[in-house]
Amino acid sequence: MLTRPMLAEKSIKVWLGFWETLAGLFYPNLCQLCREERATRTEGYVGTNCRKQVKCIEPPFCECCGQRFFGEISQSFRCGDCIDQKIAFTSARSACSFEGPVREAIHSYKYQRALWYEPFLAQLLLDAALPTLTKTSWDAVIPVPLFSTRQRGRQFNQAERLAQHLGRALHIPVLDKVLRRTRPTVSQTKLPKKARAENMKDAFHIDQLPETSLRRVILIDDVLTTGATANACALPLINAGVETVVVWTVARSEPR
Numbered sequence: 298m299l300t301r302p303m304l305a306e307k308s309i310k311v312w313l314g315f316w317e318t319l320a321g322l323f324y325p326n327l328c329q330l331c332r333e334e335r336a337t338r339t340e341g342y343v344g345t346n347c348r349k350q351v352k353c354i355e356p357p358f359c360e361c362c363g364q365r366f367f368g369e370i371s372q373s374f375r376c377g378d379c380i381d382q383k384i385a386f387t388s389a390r391s392a393c394s395f396e397g398p399v400r401e402a403i404h405s406y407k408y409q410r411a412l413w414y415e416p417f418l419a420q421l422l423l424d425a426a427l428p429t430l431t432k433t434s435w436d437a438v439i440p441v442p443l444f445s446t447r448q449r450g451r452q453f454n455q456a457e458r459l460a461q462h463l464g465r466a467l468h469i470p471v472l473d474k475v476l477r478r479t480r481p482t483v484s485q486t487k488l489p490k491k492a493r494a495e496n497m498k499d500a501f502h503i504d505q506l507p508e509t510s511l512r513r514v515i516l517i518d519d520v521l522t523t524g525a526t527a528n529a530c531a532l533p534l535i536n537a538g539v540e541t542v543v544v545w546t547v548a549r550s551e552p553r
């Protein structure tokens with residue numbers, strides 16, 4: 298028998314499917330970012346010229362948080378932030394910089410339900426993450442959860458949808474009930490650096506652990522700002538017995 302939350306989830310999926318089909322009818326083969334070039338549904342309606350403006354995150358970067366080092370360095374290093382703070386995750390990596398076409402696509406995807414950008418964003422994540430992630434085995438993908446009222450308002454969790462792409466590629470389960478956001482938090486981007494960890498303190502709890510043990514997990518979000526959200530998610534996982542948490546995001550905010 299279907300429970301009320303299951304019915305709600307089912308109706309959201311039907312609604313999202315309808316929305317995607319509708320988008321396909323209204324935006325035939327045109328890049329939705331510049332509207333000047335051809336782009337197909339499987340490309341997420343982002344054309345070649347706009348893709349050329351994507352700035353991939355290349356090394357050298359901090360071995361822990363993945364923050365880029367803009368200069369000459371030959372050996373691996375930890376940035377000042379990761380030396381000063383207790384970091385619960387093993388590493389955080391992002392596919393590209395949160396600017397230009399990626400910023401525009403993520404904003405529309407999240408806040409205007411522009412779901413047609415999803416293939417573009419998911420492919421950025423997979424292209425960057427799979428070469429590293431396929432070298433070892435993983436037990437599950439865990440998306441960073443939204444607070445319940447925010448998810449109801451948005452009708453989907455972008456991190457969960459992106460995590461599904463990675464889970465399918467790695468043939469591992471996506472566990473979206475393990476972590477729960479205990480309270481709404483203000484956007485990290487609006488806070489000074491010091492206040493960000495405080496804003497996220499105890500914002501995530503363990504909700505449901507699977508019966509099989511979780512040793513190595515991949516935490517997924519769309520954007521990494523300072524790593525405070527990722528750290529606040531990783532901490533309860535580590536406290537619950539998970540040995541390794543690596544974080545992957547499509548994009549990260551970088552200092553200008």
Ligand SMILES: [Zn+2]
Pocket residue numbers: 328329330331332333334343344345346347348
């Ligand atoms: Zn374009």
Ligand SMILES: [Zn+2]
Pocket residue numbers: 359360361362363364375376377378379
């Ligand atoms: Zn760092």
